[in-house]
Amino acid sequence: MPETRAFDLVVIGAGAAGLSVTAVAAQLGVRVALIERGRMGGDCLNFGCVPSKALLAAARHAAAIRAAARFGVTAGEPQVDFTRVLDHVHHAIAEIAPNDSEERFTGLGATVIRGEARFAGPDTVAVNGMTLKARRVVIAAGARAAVPPIPGLDTVPYLTNETLWQNRTRPRHLIVIGGGPIGLEMAFAHRRLGAEVTVLEAARMLGRDDPELAEGALLALKDEGIALREGVRIARIEGSGGAIAAVLDAGGGREERIEGSHLLIATGRRPNLDTLDLDRAGIETTRLGVKVDRGLRSVSNRRVYAIGDIADIDGIGPRQFTHVGSYHAGIVVRSALFRLPAKIDYAALPRVTYIAPELAQVGLTEAEAREAGHRDLAILRWPLAENDRAIAEGTTRGLVKVVATPKGRILGAGILAPHAGEMIGMWGLAITTGAKLSTVAGMIAPYPTLSEAGKRAAGQAFVPKLFAPMTKRLVALLRRLG
Known part of the structure; x- marks a missing residue:
């Protein structure tokens, strides 16, 4: 018979949202189990906020050297050692990692379990052959890069925000598919570090931002030398490592080829819910995540909360920011641990x-x-x-x-x-x-x-x-x- 253990709280996912809930619960003496199948710290530490801002810091220093002559300081063109730039990125991750480590959370009093979590019932989670019975379950499983169904994409090597940090060769020409914040930040960083960059977007870049401010931001990116293409339709991707082409539908039966050395996919994110067996717990989902109310509780299983990148609140979808995950954690702590009324308010997000x-x-x-x-x-x-x-x-x-x-x-x-x-x-x-x-x-x-x-x-x-x-x-x- 599988081992059965009882907890007040089971948290699935050790990203920013799950770690925040676990830290508070453990320090309050709550019996809490934290389950993580991958890296502690989740997307933010390992693939998102931390490495991207470390790369942007290197890019900022390169740009400062180029601009020094404007202020009467002669420096010349910076020499970019891309391998050392990536060393800096991984050093930043390593410096922050102890704050999110298994050792730290075990020391706080949490039970940390490394493995794949699956629901076995409305209040039951199975992992590593064990059965965990919980008064409350918090799903904080996060999201991953969404890869669009572009013909030929599966035949060429491409990067996402998860694999980008293993590339230690500066791209000669980086093609970015996706003109949202992630795509534009990485386009900007690589351009300042010496790569040629083209960004392709099917709709409008920075589409969620104020058009007046977005226009100024895009003009600045163009002045950096980044080629921005909005309203494009990619007919197919072709080529091989080091020679990748995005073939655009130019209308009227015509095509346009944009050739590059590296390809980055930055077309949004999808929730990590596939392996959780949510139907066995009666947890209703949408294509955006777990369907929850404004208190972040599942609308179909009141024992379960969903927070962070997978919380589809009143059908308006997730707000996929690390600070939102931490904010959600505070809502859950007040509701699940202190039994206080708590609801999200995005008026000042x-x-x-x-x-x-x-x-x-x-x-x-x-x-x-x-x-x-x-x-x-x-x-x-x-x-x-x-x-x-x-x-x-x-x-x-x-x-x-x-x-x-x-x-x-x-x-x-x-x-x-x-x-x-x-x-x-x-x-x-x-x-x-x-x-x-x-x-x-x-x-x-x-x-x-x-x-x-x-x-x-x-x-x-x-x-x-x-x-x-x-x-x-x-x-x-x-x-x-x-």
């Missing part, structure tokens, strides 16, 4: 595309606000060309754009600027706390900083009233009164 300048968004874009029924909006802007810090550093391409109601309630903000990811937090806090434009406009910002642009954008809401004829008459009257 931030996202960042780490190119140069960075593109950051929190809350609603202008289009999303209008779709949500806000007919009258205050759209406030401040260009980086009017920011003294940006002028001093020669980085004046960019804009702060704020979306608010006529009464000053902040609905969203978008920033195209260096370090936009660091600047967007202020706007997230403003939305979360209900702070109005007057609060942001009235704050004291250090000078000179890029964050002043946000204060100046908020202040634009009050300029018409400040310099209105009635205000001028009032000042004139007060002057006469002495």
